[in-house]
Amino acid sequence: xxxxxxxxxxxxxxxxxxxxxxxxxxxxxxxxxxxxxxxxxxxxxxxxxxxxxxxxxxxxxxxxxxxxxxxxxxxxxxxxxxxxxxxxxxxxxxxxxxxxxxxxxxxxxxxxxxxxxxxxxxxxxxxxxxxxxxxxxxxxxxxxxxxxxxxxxxxxxxxxxxxxxxxxxxxxxxxxxxxxxxxxxxxxxxxxxxxxxxxxxxxxxxxxxxxxxxxxxxxxxxxxxxxxxxxxxxxxxxxxxxxxxxxxxxxxxxxxxxxxxxxxxxxxxxxxxxxxxx
Numbered sequence: 265x266x267x268x269x270x271x272x273x274x275x276x277x278x279x280x281x282x283x284x285x286x287x288x289x290x291x292x293x294x295x296x297x298x299x300x301x302x303x304x305x306x307x308x309x310x311x312x313x314x315x316x317x318x319x320x321x322x323x324x325x326x327x328x329x330x331x332x333x334x335x336x337x338x339x340x341x342x343x344x345x346x347x348x349x350x351x352x353x354x355x356x357x358x359x360x361x362x363x364x365x366x367x368x369x370x371x372x373x374x375x376x377x378x379x380x381x382x383x384x385x386x387x388x389x390x391x392x393x394x395x396x397x398x399x400x401x402x403x404x405x406x407x408x409x410x411x412x413x414x415x416x417x418x419x420x421x422x423x424x425x426x427x428x429x430x431x432x433x434x435x436x437x438x439x440x441x442x443x444x445x446x447x448x449x450x451x452x453x454x455x456x457x458x459x460x461x462x463x464x465x466x467x468x469x470x471x472x473x474x475x476x477x478x479x480x481x482x483x484x485x486x487x488x489x490x491x492x493x494x495x496x497x498x499x500x501x502x503x504x505x506x507x508x509x510x511x512x513x514x515x516x517x518x519x520x521x522x523x524x525x526x527x528x529x530x531x532x533x534x535x536x537x538x539x540x541x542x
Contacts, residue, residue, distance in 0.1 A: 269310050274336060276303035277315065281333040282399065284323050337415070341400070341535065357386040361403035364391045365485055366528065369504035371407075398531055406531040417537055421528040426460065427502050428517040429509070431494040440517040448477040448496035450487040460484075460499045467522045488514075 279289035280300055290297045308315050315329035325333060362371060367389055375387070396402050398413040411418040428440075434447055452460045459480070465472045477496075481487045484500060491498035492513050502521070508514040 270303075270306060273303040273307040273310070275340075276300055277307050278333060278336045278340060280304060280316075280323075281325055281329065282337070286323070334415075338535070341533075344400075357388050358405060359388045359390055359403040360405045360407065361390045361392050361396055362407040364393065365483070365501070365504060366407055367391060368485065369488075369501075369507070373507055400533065404532065404536070407528055408531065409526055409528065410531060411527070411529045413531065415534055416531050417534050419530045421530055422503055424501050424503070424524045424526045424528065425521045426464065426499040426524060427505065427521045428464075428497055428519045429488070429491055429500050429505050429514045430497045430517055431491060432512065432515050433494050434496075435515065440519045443517060444497065444519065445473065445476070448479050450481060450490045450496045450498040451478045452481050452484050452487050452499070464499055464520075464522055468520050 276289065276293060276295075276299075279292050280286055283289045283292065286300045286304075287297045290300045293300070304315060311328070311332075313328045314326050315332065317324055317326055371389075378387075379385075390403055392408070395408045395410050396406070398406055398408075398410060398416055407421065411420075428444070430443060430447065435443065436446065437443065449461045451462075454460055457463065459478075461478065462472065479490065479496060481490065484498075484504065487498040488500050488505060488508070490496065491500070492508065497517065501524075505514050505516070509516055
């Protein structure tokens with residue numbers, strides 16, 4: 265006779281472990297936080313082992329809890345796949361979570377070729393602004409800056425660098441330094457990182473002239489469109505302006521670029537690599 269732990273308690277524990285939070289697990293399962301605590305306690309009593317430990321406000325798995333969670337995640341994923349196969353409810357549409365800027369300026373222009381080569385694969389794009397939780401509940405695949413999620417396959421796509429770009433209608437000489445001092449800087453406020461042109465001048469041991477005119481934008485896409493419209497010089501991710509440069513609507517000035525330290529990764533569950541659509 266099989267000795268099986270309480271199944272409901274296992275489901276609740278898996279959600280709490282995945283979310284690293286009892287209240288988030290409660291919201292996901294539509295139960296109360298006290299019910300989550302009760303189910304986890306019931307499971308700990310069943311095993312005679314602590315499964316969670318608190319470090320300040322952080323909820324962490326014990327060694328035994330981590331082992332249980334990894335096994336449950338695999339089992340629940342297999343059960344979910346089995347359920348879809350038996351019910352005939354398998355979904356052939358893959359959800360790809362991707363930054364809006366990456367999607368608009370790099371991915372979408374290439375989707376036509378991909379769909380021509382792989383007409384059997386249906387992709388739904390879900391836009392993100394911040395790094396999401398890597399989870400099947402969010403998307404099947406991700407393009408983000410994350411590369412350390414256990415159980416996930418990560419492939420580096422691109423190391424971001426910023427290049428100075430300008431509309432060809434503004435060019436008045438062959439001297440990039442002259443152009444830099446002759447036009448407004450289309451500056452992106454990157455929040456905690458500060459202003460992108462400030463970072464560029466510091467990285468190149470140069471001083472930003474106090475009289476240099478700057479127009480501030482909240483997003484690089486806005487600065488790029490302003491550069492195309494001939495309003496000044498923008499710093500843009502190289503992959504984002506590649507097509508605009510090839511079309512001749514922007515020109516990359518022969519000035520130093522800077523690496524941002526950000527790297528784009530394609531990520532998906534290791535267990536899903538063998539699926540035909542992946």
